[in-house]
Amino acid sequence: MDALLIDKHVKYIQSLGENTDDLMYHLTAHLRLNAIYWGLTALFIMGHPEALVKEDVIAFVMSCWDDDEGAFGAHPGHDAHVLPTLSSIQILVMYDEVERADKERLVSYLAARQNPSGSFSGDRWGETDTRFSYITLQALELLGRLDAIDKEKAVAHIRRCKNYDGGFGATEGAESHSGQVFVCTAALTILDRLDEIDQPNLAWWLAERQLPNGGLNGRPEKLEDVCYSFWVLSALSILHKLKWIDSDALIRFILSAQDPDGGGIADRPGDMVDVFHTVFGLCGLSLLGHPDVREINPIYCLPAEIAKKRGLHMNYQVLGKDEA
Amino acid sequence: MSHGVKRARESADVVAARREKERSKLNAYLELTDDVLARKRASAFTQESFDLTTKLLGLNPELYSIWNYRRLILLNGLFPNLSPEGIFTLLQSELNFTTGALKVHPKVYWIWNHRRWCLANVPPGPDGAPVEKSWKRQMWTRELFIDERMLEADARNFHAWNYRRNILASDPGLRTLQDELTYTKKKIEASFSNFSAWHQRSKVYTALWEEGSSAEDVRKVKDTEFEFVQQALYTDPGDQSAWLYHRWLIGNGEDLPVLKREIAAIEELLSVEPDSKWCLETLVHYKRLLTSRSHMDETELAALKKETNVMLEKLQGIDPKRRIRYQELGM
Numbered sequence: 001m002d003a004l005l006i007d008k009h010v011k012y013i014q015s016l017g018e019n020t021d022d023l024m025y026h027l028t029a030h031l032r033l034n035a036i037y038w039g040l041t042a043l044f045i046m047g048h049p050e051a052l053v054k055e056d057v058i059a060f061v062m063s064c065w066d067d068d069e070g071a072f073g074a075h076p077g078h079d080a081h082v083l084p085t086l087s088s089i090q091i092l093v094m095y096d097e098v099e100r101a102d103k104e105r106l107v108s109y110l111a112a113r114q115n116p117s118g119s120f121s122g123d124r125w126g127e128t129d130t131r132f133s134y135i136t137l138q139a140l141e142l143l144g145r146l147d148a149i150d151k152e153k154a155v156a157h158i159r160r161c162k163n164y165d166g167g168f169g170a171t172e173g174a175e176s177h178s179g180q181v182f183v184c185t186a187a188l189t190i191l192d193r194l195d196e197i198d199q200p201n202l203a204w205w206l207a208e209r210q211l212p213n214g215g216l217n218g219r220p221e222k223l224e225d226v227c228y229s230f231w232v233l234s235a236l237s238i239l240h241k242l243k244w245i246d247s248d249a250l251i252r253f254i255l256s257a258q259d260p261d262g263g264g265i266a267d268r269p270g271d272m273v274d275v276f277h278t279v280f281g282l283c284g285l286s287l288l289g290h291p292d293v294r295e296i297n298p299i300y301c302l303p304a305e306i307a308k309k310r311g312l313h314m315n316y317q318v319l320g321k322d323e324a
Numbered sequence: 325m326s327h328g329v330k331r332a333r334e335s336a337d338v339v340a341a342r343r344e345k346e347r348s349k350l351n352a353y354l355e356l357t358d359d360v361l362a363r364k365r366a367s368a369f370t371q372e373s374f375d376l377t378t379k380l381l382g383l384n385p386e387l388y389s390i391w392n393y394r395r396l397i398l399l400n401g402l403f404p405n406l407s408p409e410g411i412f413t414l415l416q417s418e419l420n421f422t423t424g425a426l427k428v429h430p431k432v433y434w435i436w437n438h439r440r441w442c443l444a445n446v447p448p449g450p451d452g453a454p455v456e457k458s459w460k461r462q463m464w465t466r467e468l469f470i471d472e473r474m475l476e477a478d479a480r481n482f483h484a485w486n487y488r489r490n491i492l493a494s495d496p497g498l499r500t501l502q503d504e505l506t507y508t509k510k511k512i513e514a515s516f517s518n519f520s521a522w523h524q525r526s527k528v529y530t531a532l533w534e535e536g537s538s539a540e541d542v543r544k545v546k547d548t549e550f551e552f553v554q555q556a557l558y559t560d561p562g563d564q565s566a567w568l569y570h571r572w573l574i575g576n577g578e579d580l581p582v583l584k585r586e587i588a589a590i591e592e593l594l595s596v597e598p599d600s601k602w603c604l605e606t607l608v609h610y611k612r613l614l615t616s617r618s619h620m621d622e623t624e625l626a627a628l629k630k631e632t633n634v635m636l637e638k639l640q641g642i643d644p645k646r647r648i649r650y651q652e653l654g655m
Contacts, residue, residue, distance in 0.1 A: 021343050023350045026357075030386045031325075077361040078389040125392060127437045164526065164572045173489050175482055175523040207646050208564060214645075220564040221517040222480065225327070246645035259331060272329040 002255040008263030013039040037087035038279040044303040045294045070105030081123040111148040118153030134183035166201030178218040178231040185235040207244035214249030229284025234298035240317040247288045289320030364393040369401025408447040464495040516556040519565035561600045577613035
């Protein structure tokens, strides 16, 4: 089995901010705050939180504040949206600096995203998606203000997005997809409503995501991809069914997708790496009990020690931990 | 995020040469971005600003804030000077612009969102025209056509399927549920492993039955569906898509005679394909449904448990990745 190249991954993440004369760097500006959150989470669970300069990161986060709307945009001058807003809050929480944000305005922005049906929009333009339900719920829990929305309606909307295979889609009527399964399962955990899940059925559907090469796919009859190591495993972890897949085969698959020279993890062996697949590959290894990775809390995709300190939900499974 | 792009090791020289070549492109891009963002901050809702957003989004359709700005220009700068017909024409060109973007970037959420917004803003008209001739119908008809081209390019693109459901819900007069059954059948016949189409078919039937069908009608339809799905199961017993659909048809096994008939049919397939994981897995599931649906005495229950445990044991060997699950189910 390949070794986990921690040092190379740390250097790879550090190097991401140095490519400012690369066109690709600028074409991904809309993902910058997400990318910093992915990179920082990866560094935390690799035991190197100091690898980025804390004050620089926080200064960048604060520069993305959209004062017209009272939430964060993806980049300075970009519009507020729940996606970069959650990333910002997560970064501030990891650094224990959440007090720097204007909590009151954030809570009213986030609460205003809930629609009368119980669904959530990503911003004022109204796209709805179960991802946005999860994002808003997590952000509000991190701010200690889950009371700001109608929880019953939030649950009812997620219930309407449930399919007969036990999985969940992005909207009512949409096909089950591992990414949406993760967000709905984690959202229901935050709402203390796991009873809404058809557990044996969903865990079976998730276990069937594993392909002969050990990798996981996102939907039936699709290709494997390292990022599903987190979407599928997080849900299996919340359902305490991680053993329903072959963890050794998946660990081998994730490790084989590393770039042995430049560091980072790709979607599949031999492909270009990026920080998104790097963090979700590492999170997968964490849940499978890889000894070199610290524990991730899959409900929030935050380092476990931080979630624990803040008294967040902690009912999930990690292989090799607390087991006879 | 990059998907499916092969890794190429670039030497420092190659990187430097590439960056040199890209430099003018990069500078132009940054200059344009700064210009458009400055105009956005200044709430400049002019035609000139609109044209600059066209240029910038052509280079990078992921800039959601620029799509937002573009809509603000339309609402505040361009629509107020146009007749309803002018707005209709402008929205048509807006859709043409995003069609081009979708061909290159079929999975960018913001492009699909912009289309939805355009369609929601089609004015009523032309005056006095019947529904079939309305601008709205013209637009949605074209959307359905484009959506089908997108599903031809990638039959599993969930953006295109979600958009399709949105089209059908927004203009229910466009297609009947029966038309949609024909469409899903066509997609399934083109590829039995297209689970997205099987999924859509299950949703269409659910909607149809909710409109009001007798139990007898539902049963008849399900019988033909069972025959249809059998073809897929026999074509490739290893393809999960059809098995999932079969499971949807069975549901909780409320219809006991059908459950028994289907168990017999799968047992027949198993006799041809004795190592079929999906035959065994499905039989275990259905036989367990049988115990909850019919009144069995203890001897019958014990016999059935023994039988499913033999299958679960076999599954542990055939499908070792999920060995622990089969073990747990056998307990």
